[in-house]
Amino acid sequence: MLTIHNTLTGQKDPFEPLVPGTVRMYVCGVTVYDECHIGHARSALVFDVIRNYFGYIGYAVTFVKNFTDVDDKIINRASQEGRSWLAVVDQYLRAYERDMGRLGIRPADIEPKATEHIPDIIKLIERLLTKGHAYRLNGDVYYQVATYPAYGRLSKRKAEDLLAGARVEVDERKRNPMDFALWKSSKPGEPAWDSPWGPGRPGWHIECSAMSMHHLGETFDIHGGGMDLIFPHHENEIAQSCAATDKEFARYWVHNGFVQINQEKMSKSLGNFFTIREIFEKSEWPEEITGEALRYFLLTTHYRSPLDFSDQGLREAKYALDGFYGLFNRLKETAKTEGPVNEKLTTVIERTRFAFGQAMDDDFNTPAAVAELQGLRSEVNKLLEAGLSTKAREQARQSFRKLGSVMGLFQLEKWRFNVELSDIGVSGLTDVEIESKVKERNEARQRKNFARADAIRTELAEKGITIEDRPDGTTRWKR
RNA sequence: GGCGCCGUACCCAAGUGGCUAAGGGAGCAGUCUGCAAAACUGCGAUGCGGCGGUUCGAACCCGCCCGGCGCCUCCA
Incomplete structure (x- = not known):
């Protein structure tokens, strides 16, 4: 039985899909205004593995991951660099695809962009206005938090706590400091779409509500993203969506922990910031090996725990993979003798497959699952010493590939043995x-x-x- | 001020009430080898930040303390 840590309930809940046999999941992707860093890689990887695991245990998965392609940060960047916001979006969208490709992260089934869903967004805002959950202020539209009493249920915050800690200057015009923009009127030169409230663009939170509902329905199974999105982004999504539909929005909320450098959050101001691109450029290994080592490294920490990035950690991941691929290469060689231990192999593989599933069923415990693969490596090495038939060797190899595929590991045909x-x-x-x-x-x-x-x-x-x-x-x- | 997370061997990291505290990396010793490399075998925390408490029994539950981090503002 698969259990998932659900931020909404604060505990591990048994997973029961809304529609038997299917999983519908939505993950907040990136705002395309800069190069991706390791934190983005971790988040994307975690949900790639979760998606793979659902597939592995037999679910039909619909996986949606959005791109935020209109936003203040994009507009600012464009104006700083004196070019169009579309050029910024295009550049970093490509960079994202390049980085994720290098990490072996498959695209989601649907990758919607905010700008492709303006009509859906407008319809949703109108719905909120009609029901009295939103109000207009000149050309802007705000969500009125006070009309949604359950506000704060995801982040476990109370309204008064939020006010006490407010560090931003409050827009005096808002009815309540916590109210947030659904629609922002545009200044001349900024991207703008026509709306019933005049030309403008969507606020950040509303796009995810609109896109997830459009592609997955008003209620769906899993909504994910980085821990920092819990508040305010996901809290606001819940408020908007539930207020509009009077239905539950996402049923399981999954949030990954941060990547840190020397126990501190990565940030540009601290100067401890690593982009995925830099890691690949700095690496002395071939690209696909760097990608797999990074992947292995990221997966040897549980997705909810903080992860400290280091060159040493990455190197150790590479060495561990050397051990696996060394075995795979020996398994590829033709057997000289037919050993007596082929039956044992089947037993060992079965045991590993079971334990692997147990680990992954326990809130996607990839470090424990990787430990099972390491155990299998050790067992197969021993059996190989004693002698394995060519057929048994192939069986072992296929098992590694099958289990590894869930994590995107062990899929390379060549490991430092190529002529490139x-x-x-x-x-x-x-x-x-x-x-x-x-x-x-x-x-x-x-x-x-x-x-x-x-x-x-x-x-x-x-x-x-x-x-x-x-x-x-x-x-x-x-x- | 509010909410939350983390602290397990030299390093990384599982385990969250009950067999001898997984696994990997590094290290040391041995087998094999002309020597290596790889693989294999063995060694390595009487203890899980500290102190109390609950319990027949706790790394795991409760309380306090120490240390570190995050969110409350855009952020994966």
Whole structure:
């Protein structure tokens, strides 16, 4: 039985979908005004894995992730850089897709943009106005928080607490300081759409209500995002949506924890800010390896816990993956002998599959699930020592791929064993050149000229190439 | 001021009432090897920030304290 920590109830709730066999989930994506950082990567990855896991246990998933493509931050950026807001949106939308692609994060089934849903947004605002939950102020429209008594139920806040801590100057015209904009009138030169209240653009919160309802219905299963969205964004979404429909909005609210640097939240002002792009540019490994290492690293912390990003952590993730891919490569080799342990393999795989499911059923406990995969690696290594048939080796490989696919791991065919130009850049040698050196070294070894053999090995090691001699006299190498 | 989170070995990190406190990385010792590498085997917290309490029994529940962090403003 899958249980999910639900921010709304503050506890782990058993998951029961609204419609049996299907899951409808909506996740707040990004505002496309800048490069994505590791925090965005974590959030996107967490929900990618959740979506995959639902698929793995047999649900038909509809996954919606939005892009906020009209917003103050976009407009400000555009005016600072003296270009159109559309150009800003286009640039960072592409950057997002590039980064997510590198991380192996699949696009959502539907990726709506706020600007594509202006009519839905206007209709929803009109509905709120009609029901008395919103009011007009010149060309603006505000949501009236006082008309929704349950306001604060997601973030567990009381109205008076919010006022006490208010750190912003309050717009004097608002009826209540907590009221928030549904529609903002535009100044000349700003993006604008016609509306019953004059030209303007949607406020931030309303787009998610409109888009999720449009694509998933007025009530759906899961709504997710980063913890910082709990208040005010998701609180406001609930207020708007429930007030408009008189129905429950999302049933399970899932929020991921922050990425920190040295125990502090990343922020531009602290200067401890890492973009996904920088990590890939700085990495000495090929792109797909960096992507998988980052993925592995992020998944070895539970999604709700804070995660401290570090180069060391990333490196350790890479080393752990080296161990897995080293095993996969040995499993690919043809068996010399048929061992007696093939039945044990099936048992071990079954046990792992069960434990893996148990871990993931427990609020998507990816660190525990990864630990099961590590356990399987260790078991298969032992069985391989004792001897596994070619067929059993293939069975083991397929099991890793199947379980790994939930997390987007173990899907690469090659791991540092490829002939790609990027690798040549690192080692300075082509495969053919390496093969030739290895051959020369083995001839030296046969002549017992170990000094020469070791010299070649050292030379290769300096270029990042590791040698493994096998018992049968052949040599395996890897970059 | 309000709300909330975290503190488990050298590092990362599961476990949240009951078998000997998962797993990985690093380290040390050994097997294998010409030597390595990889793999395998063994070693490693009598203790889970501290002090009390509840309980037959607590890292897990309760209280207080210490340390760190987040939200309350745009933010994944």
